[in-house]
Amino acid sequence: MWQLTTSLLGFLAHRAFAHGGALNYTVGDTWYPGWDINGGSDQIDAPWLVQRSWTDTNPIFETTNASLACNTPGAPAKAYIPIRAGSNLTAVYGPWVHTVGPMLVWLASCGSDCRTVEPDKLQWFKIAEEGLLYGTVTEGEWFQRAFVRWDGGMSLWSERIPEGLRAGKYLVRHEIISLHSENKPQFYPECANLEVEGSGDSYPSGEYMAKIPGVWSMDQPEININIYTPENMNRTTYKIPGPPVWRG
Numbered sequence: 748m749w750q751l752t753t754s755l756l757g758f759l760a761h762r763a764f765a766h767g768g769a770l771n772y773t774v775g776d777t778w779y780p781g782w783d784i785n786g787g788s789d790q791i792d793a794p795w796l797v798q799r800s801w802t803d804t805n806p807i808f809e810t811t812n813a814s815l816a817c818n819t820p821g822a823p824a825k826a827y828i829p830i831r832a833g834s835n836l837t838a839v840y841g842p843w844v845h846t847v848g849p850m851l852v853w854l855a856s857c858g859s860d861c862r863t864v865e866p867d868k869l870q871w872f873k874i875a876e877e878g879l880l881y882g883t884v885t886e887g888e889w890f891q892r893a894f895v896r897w898d899g900g901m902s903l904w905s906e907r908i909p910e911g912l913r914a915g916k917y918l919v920r921h922e923i924i925s926l927h928s929e930n931k932p933q934f935y936p937e938c939a940n941l942e943v944e945g946s947g948d949s950y951p952s953g954e955y956m957a958k959i960p961g962v963w964s965m966d967q968p969e970i971n972i973n974i975y976t977p978e979n980m981n982r983t984t985y986k987i988p989g990p991p992v993w994r995g
């Protein structure tokens with residue numbers, strides 16, 4: 748019975764609200780608008796657009812889908828968010844309804860220009876990951892649950908750009924993985940252009956790097972998971988797969 752009830756609640760949550768993604772970004776008091784999925788295609792050439800385009804709020808289900816890198820179609824944006832290494836970048840989401848699964852922030856160096864890179868060919872590294880804060884996998888307090896604003900307001904997610912990171916142009920990729928459907932993970936990625944400033948000269952080594960797609964697989968028990976098993980009703984740990992987080 749518990750299994751039926753939780754599945755039904757998940758289904759109703761999906762019917763009642765659209766899915767979503769990162770809509771805007773802030774650094775300090777400055778607001779950087781992302782792609783507006785209800786806006787026109789002329790946004791693609793807008794001098795203010797910092798986020799790669801995405802046309803659909805639905806999740807990506809396949810771990811091998813090239814759109815896993817920067818959503819669909821993930822066409823490049825022209826502008827960059829300027830940010831000093833060591834300061835916080837905040838991603839602003841619309842009302843978010845899912846509560847279970849990890850959230851990650853990734854960076855990839857673009858070289859000279861993020862407009863000419865193919866995101867699925869880049870070397871990505873994690874700068875932050877957020878998982879199960881306490882309680883059980885099934886019903887515990889995930890960062891994703893704490894992130895949801897049940898009053899329907901915007902959900903804010905702030906993470907620090909590593910202080911030692913060398914200056915340059917980077918794609919930043921915010922990823923929410925929602926695991927409420929049995930053995931059917933949902934991936935919500937969005938990417939934006941960052942111009943990192945600072946005097947650091949650090950850069951992560953190969954052990955921190957991953958390809959996207961490539962990093963997630965249905966062979967990973969933390970990704971291909973049924974959170975409603977009796978085992979997960981009792982489990983109080985969840986290890987986020989992939990390479991370690993690089994803190995600079």
Ligand SMILES: [Cu+2]
Pocket residue numbers: 761765766767806845
């Ligand atoms: Cu959804």
